[in-house]
Amino acid sequence: MRNWLVILCVFLFAAPAFAEDAAKPDKAAAEIPDPSVFASNHSLKLRGETIKYQAVASETYLRDEKDKPTASVFSVSYVRDGLADPASRPVTFVFNGGPGSASLWLHMGAFGPKQVITPSDATGVGAPPYTIRDNQNSLLDVTDLVFIDPVGTGYSRPLGETEGKEFYGVNEDAESIAEFIRIWLTENGRWNSPKYLAGESYGTTRAAALTEKLQGGWNGIGLNGVILISAILDFQTGRFAPGNDTAHIAFFPSEAAIAWYHGKANAAKWNNDFDAFVADARAFATDTLAPALIRGSTLSAADEARIAQEMSDYLGLSAEWIQQANLRVDASRFRKELLRREGYTVGRFDGRYKGVDSEGTADVPENDPSGYGMDVAYVAAINDYLTRDLDVDFTRPYKVLTGEPGSQWNWSMNERGWPAYVNVTPWLGKGMRENPELRVLLASGWYDLATPFYGAEMALFKNGVVLDRVQFDYYDAGHMMYLAEEDGTKLSDDVRAFIAAGR
Template identity: 80%
Template sequence: MRAWLIALGLALSMGPAFADEPAKTGTSGPTASAADIPEAKSFSSDHTFKLRGQTIKYTTVAGETYLRNEKDQPTASIFSVAYVRNGISDPTTRPVTFVFNGGPGSASLWLHMGAFGPKQVITPSDARGVGAPPYTIQDNQNSLLDVSDLVFIDPVGTGYSRPLGETEGKEFYGVNEDAESIAEFIRVWLTENGRWNSPKFLAGESYGTTRAAALTEKLQGGWNGIGLNGVILISAILDFQNARFAPGNDSAHIAFFPTEAAIAWYHGKANKARWNDNFDAFVADARTYATDTLAPALIRGSTLTTEQKSALASDMSDYLGVSAKWIELANLRVDPTRFRKELLRNEGYTVGRFDGRYKGIDSEGTADTPENDPSGYGMDTAYVAAINDYLTRELKVDFTRPYKVLTGEPGSQWNWSMNEQGWPAYVNVTPWLGKGMRENPDLKVLLASGWYDLATPFFGAEMAMYQNGVVLDRVQFDYYDAGHMMYLKESDGTKLSNDVRNFIQAGQ
């Protein structure tokens, strides 16, 4: 499996395995002195495009921001692409949205070139692969530049961002370490651009939602706090207990059940007649079944009688579209990776992890798990080509080092600990989000979820929201007929843009 597929949208394992070259820091390795560090580079250009009937004039700044230690020595270079609309006389009336993807270890190209930037790479809406280049890159009518300035951030170890001097990458690789470095970048950007009193939003996808929740604490906490107007969570993973398939942890099976059911429905394998062919009723019932029937059954475990277990497996088969016997043999615990192989096994297909609409063909059909993720290799080459072409040819960024889309370096060294005692625990950043909402009565949250996302399932995000002190009447829940990257489907990309646009306008 490609290394990026293990990490994008968070590689859901406590100890992900990656392969990548060692971190290269400074200009001559980790021991480079401050004198070896070149000046930060910046590439500025002016542009105009037509967005939903408006003529938008804006300045693009693609460049490096140096983070510094207490001795004012550069420790890291964070690359970002900022889009600032021209002609705004009062910056307090103009929102700025800081945007990032996940991994951990992913650059921001997915939201940049697929969702909100001024340029968009086109993918087939029907979950077919993108094939070979050239790919279509066009003005993006889903860009948010009409309602907000945008800053796309590549964390250290991604894109062109890197550690500097004697600093090593691992100093930025962790739940707290990563959030602190991005918080510092935001502080510097606000200072350099005179935007401290502008409305501020965070927009993250996948692990980027983990980062966004952590940033609510890093930015708003303490006496040097930076107030936020809104947090946009796209394909969220907040409580990792809802996504770790470890012995004794049944939360993940509960969280994934409604998504597995939705994918079975999409491929015509669920018993649609039972719900009168009504998807909304079906998915609502799947949520209830997960909490009210499946959860108690999993808790009971081996105390279930053979008859009870068989009856439950038969019932689950109506939702999941796989045989009752297979479910029974799995002890009612349907692992999503095995489900991806089993659902369409007899037709000769596997289904996607990031987007269950996608179908793939393995070399043979008897394995337990798919060879690869068709929803990954079905679109990644278009995005990689698009970001490199756009940065180098249109924005004239002339770095010779590679733009790191998604490597294994950060994820393999990630510090998942969130407590000083070092107790083993599942990462859960939702309490920080809840605290931020309780302390800031104007802070609102948008949760955007695809029905067919087996990387960060919608019900897992809902469960996290319900359990951790989040102020629910300030949370906007939006759903899409696609997967992890719902903007791959044209109509859902437009819906996501409209939902976020309205959220920003209402929250400034």
Template identity: 50%
Template sequence: MKHLLCAAALIALPFAAPVLADAPKEKAATPAATIEPQVKTRDLSGTFGGQRVNYRATIGETILTGEGGKQEAVIVTTSYVKQPRDPSRPVFFMYNGGPGSGSVWLQMGAFGPKRVAIPSDARDDGAPPYPILDNPDSLLDVADLVFIDPPGTGFSYLTEGTDPKKYYGLEEDAKAVAQVIRRWINDNGRWNSPKYLGGESYGTTRTAMVARELEGRTFNDVGLNGLILISTILDFAMREPTPGNELAYVVTLPNMAAAAFYHGKVQAPSVEAIAEEARQFAIGPFASALLKGQALPAAERAAVRAELSRLTGLSEEYLEQANLRVTDQRFYKELLRDRGLTIGRLDARYTGKDYDNAGETPDNDPSFYGIDAGYTAAINSWARESLGFETNREYQSIGGIGGQWNWSLGSGWGRNAYLNVAPFIGQAMRQNSQLRVFNAQGWYDFATPFFGAEYSLNRMGIPQDRVKFTYYDAGHMMYVRDEDRQKLSADVREFIQSR
């Protein structure tokens, strides 16, 4: 989920040295230096959606303060605003996921005015230099764009002495992001502009939480026109194949069928056709069989095992040994074991070679190490060299804050053992009759399975006539495939224009 990968990283600005122990008592400690927010602007132009657009690119720091005015968090946003400024023009606020991922992926891969060119056909990105190109698929022709790096991601950071617990959590993060959005709206005179909010992977979780902060409060509400969800994860039970949780196997099965189809392990007229067959089997005979547990009759077990084998390309013997329950990690290793290959988690089109072929799970995810270097190089080059942002900090494309994350909602939902934020989207839609939801899913994404997104957004309380689903022939970051980047751009553009 752009991604549920973590590595520790927390950056702080230097503060003045503390007073020595033997200093005179009447001398107070030197106060921490006040951080002056850095703001850099460039006036540029480009052709997006077939239109020539003059725009102002601004990369700047927003400082959040705590008790006593202490500067606690420095949040970096990168905005692209058409010139001359039009207050009635839509503005699209977006971020990536993780938690711990910077906005580099959506900014340099999908919607920003520049993009990094990496292979479109599921080959790895190789070595630099990586071309940074004009992006005609940017949405600047229909909306101003604001990319947000939440605390602990990108160049954003917590200051020395700030407790990470104040910012690293479901609710804590949402409050900070909502505050940054309100500040941007106020500073840029955009209170009456149509507003779209969205993200990728955990960014869709964040969208549900931020929408609650913006629209669910009785003071200073910010009305939203649309939520744009890319590679959605709202109900986390679907990603936890712990013993007894059968739902995780049900929602992942259609992904297995799609991946098996892509790699020639099953036959079908199209990926759409095999996905639909797998959906119907998963929610029907397969779910029924799993729920029966050890009471499952032998004849029914045999029939389910045979169909499961046909859909996944795995042998009946292997499925029997796995008790009909194959985790995604096992599937990555097993599907192409006969070819000595593993498949990707973020994008099952990618393949990799492990140290040996006898293992239970892959050494790594070829669909992540196949793209990460290009994106990291691109965002650093663009922000530092082209936009002039000055910092000694490293850009955290995938940071380490996930391990410190507070996953509790803390809102009276008992033990919060079942984490599902989809009801917040339903609540926002019921309270705002014009709020619409756009959901984009890749067929080959195991990090946030498409059937799981469909399940989450099909629950009670979510108006179905205002939810739009679109599908793409790639994985988690479907925009790495050229055809799907163009399709995603066209689909989101249509969604914004149809307001």
């Protein structure tokens, strides 16, 4: 009896405390404001047609199973006025890469309604002011556009007690963007619209992963097309490491193309025919270089010398240097060596660019002239555009490309966490086999030493991809082919035709 009295007293005295605790608001939730929305109406005269559209720069909150906000994803949506039937108007979700990059590059350079202008001849942009104009390469005539900044980029950020690393990973990132897309489709009534994904660089990795996250399972979202701009799908083709000869095979044709551009390849051997030269570079990489690298130290001295001389004709480097490198021409060392005697390095993102290092004896360049040659114009353009044209009044910085997401990225794709190169191409292949109308466009620059065109081809030539539904397009520029005006127009035309063909 005494025990029951003790329990009753404890309950009676504690009950007010329990009630008081229950009445207390969640501190983390109370500190999270409502998502911001900045809507405005605009018009764009695009290729002779006046297009009226609404621009919505906004935050979308992702939530956990208890409906608590975990992250804010910032996006800018462009929706054409007068939409009568959602089924007749495609919507394209656009993002860049990094991982850790905001979407400003494709937004302000390729497909958005405004465009920052860069020199087409691969010279630097210099100091401001920069020219920002109506973009005649925008896709608003054929599709609505949603530019997405993943968590940790742009204005997007984790919320409450959630940490950014919960969104930093191949699977984690794709799942968060898939959730954003589901929310956007619901809030905008666009579930029955044709849907496209457009990613650049790591954004192509994300796009391939999204085909699995969106289409897989019983709650799937069907896709009409995936646009891969400067693709990296199988990271074995893009990472130089001891014992990984795949990267040397994948990069060889791009290195050869850059040597041709700078007048270092033996062009006369191919009668100055660039297309024939590149075709032979691909064949040489797989039929001659690959078997030689596999042979390793068992390759005869005579064969090594012969192959080094053949490589010299393609790469413009001395056969002696190539032989000393054991036929393995790392892209960073190539960038330093190609124009060493002229006192220049060449760009990583775009091998057309030339830079000057403080001294000429190092193995690799100090920096990337194709990065610092244009990035300041894009940073100025996106901040000016968001704050002045779209009236976004955030005081926090717009994060263009920081090391935070990438340094914490979870690259594991398997449940056991076994170390392996990331390869999302099987997901893309699976999506194409299960969806007989899913098409893919691969857009590649010849002079790209970040995501080489042959590496993307190698990935797509296997992994169950349905090649009959893959469109291959190439450009006389690098990673961001739209830096060159003519190639930016070509990219726009290719993507526009790709989307129009799917209606």
